[in-house]
Amino acid sequence: MSKETSDNIFKLLGKEIAPGQSEYLEMEVAKLHTRNNIRIPIIVERSKKSGPIVLLMGGLHGDEVNGIAIVRKVIKEKLNKPIRGTIICIPVFNVFGYLSLTREFPDGRDLNRVFPGSSKGSLASQFAYQFTTNIAPLVDYILDFHTGGADRENFPQVRCVVTEKKTMELAKIFGAPFILDSKYIPKSVRETTHKMGKALLLYEGGKSKSLDDSVIEIGVKGAANVLRHLKVISGSTSVNEPIVVKKSKWLRAAYSGMFHLKVKNGAFIEKGSIMGIISDVYGDFDKMVRAPIDCYVLCVNTTPIVNKGDALFHVSVESDRAD
Ligand SMILES: [Zn+2]
Numbered sequence: 354m355s356k357e358t359s360d361n362i363f364k365l366l367g368k369e370i371a372p373g374q375s376e377y378l379e380m381e382v383a384k385l386h387t388r389n390n391i392r393i394p395i396i397v398e399r400s401k402k403s404g405p406i407v408l409l410m411g412g413l414h415g416d417e418v419n420g421i422a423i424v425r426k427v428i429k430e431k432l433n434k435p436i437r438g439t440i441i442c443i444p445v446f447n448v449f450g451y452l453s454l455t456r457e458f459p460d461g462r463d464l465n466r467v468f469p470g471s472s473k474g475s476l477a478s479q480f481a482y483q484f485t486t487n488i489a490p491l492v493d494y495i496l497d498f499h500t501g502g503a504d505r506e507n508f509p510q511v512r513c514v515v516t517e518k519k520t521m522e523l524a525k526i527f528g529a530p531f532i533l534d535s536k537y538i539p540k541s542v543r544e545t546t547h548k549m550g551k552a553l554l555l556y557e558g559g560k561s562k563s564l565d566d567s568v569i570e571i572g573v574k575g576a577a578n579v580l581r582h583l584k585v586i587s588g589s590t591s592v593n594e595p596i597v598v599k600k601s602k603w604l605r606a607a608y609s610g611m612f613h614l615k616v617k618n619g620a621f622i623e624k625g626s627i628m629g630i631i632s633d634v635y636g637d638f639d640k641m642v643r644a645p646i647d648c649y650v651l652c653v654n655t656t657p658i659v660n661k662g663d664a665l666f667h668v669s670v671e672s673d674r675a676d
Pocket of ligand 1: 413414417498499500
């Protein structure tokens with residue numbers, strides 16, 4: 354139970370925010386050797402009525418710009434104005450990575466592998482610690498927006514542990530085409546906040562360094578669905594029945610060469626169908642990549658060149674319609 358739900362006192366980063374108030378805050382996360390302070394803008398909107406506290410965040414990986422664009426659009430469309438409870442938006446979590454369009458922090462670390470962080474740790478770890486101690490304890494629900502890494506393009510999907518009732522309910526309401534069963538990754542923000550008793554839903558769509566309108570649209574609609582379901586904003590939810598993927602796997606390149614993609618992301622592919630072709634650059638061979646099973650395509654690698662062992666496709670192994 355959050356502070357808001359229990360006594361309606363809400364204090365974030367030392368600032369008391371009264372019911373009905375909007376606040377623009379900056380979380381100071383680090384001081385650079387250039388003597389510049391790094392501050393993360395946080396936009397807080399409180400309703401006069403008490404209710405759940407929901408956090409929306411993008412750009413945990415700085416090059417995953419679709420996530421940043423989703424939170425931006427939620428703010429732009431005023432979907433972050435609650436009729437009860439509180440909505441906190443952090444559009445750009447990892448400002449370092451965003452500025453240089455890189456996944457990692459300047460210290461080379463992946464921010465999403467250093468949670469809960471430490472005040473005496475690396476730059477990324479200090480950053481994570483600020484979040485874990487100052488923001489996470491206050492919130493009830495978190496929507497965390499991501500994309501595939503490098504050239505791997507994820508078809509819009511939400512990830513959670515499908516046997517956990519609370520997050521699975523949110524996943525269905527979100528309404529992305531796929532729900533993927535996904536175990537907790539050690540030291541991720543999802544694992545840390547789960548241990549704190551928070552419900553976090555992770556959305557994945559598109560690829561890094563790339564804006565995709567349909568991915569952004571599904572993300573914004575999903576966020577609105579969850580907020581409406583929690584009765585934090587008004588309106589009714591509209592959801593297409595998602596496909597729940599209980600088991601999935603990666604198909605990897607058996608050869609190195611030029612990679613020609615032959616399937617549409619999100620499509621259902623029958624066993625034996627050609628999914629891609631790997632070609633020798635000197636014309637020696639063209640090797641077909643065939644579907645080993647009937648499967649949905651959850652992610653495609655859009656790179657023009659692959660090395661043996663590279664991940665080409667993420668596909669479903671066991672899937673079902675949500676009930
Ligand atoms: Zn990510």
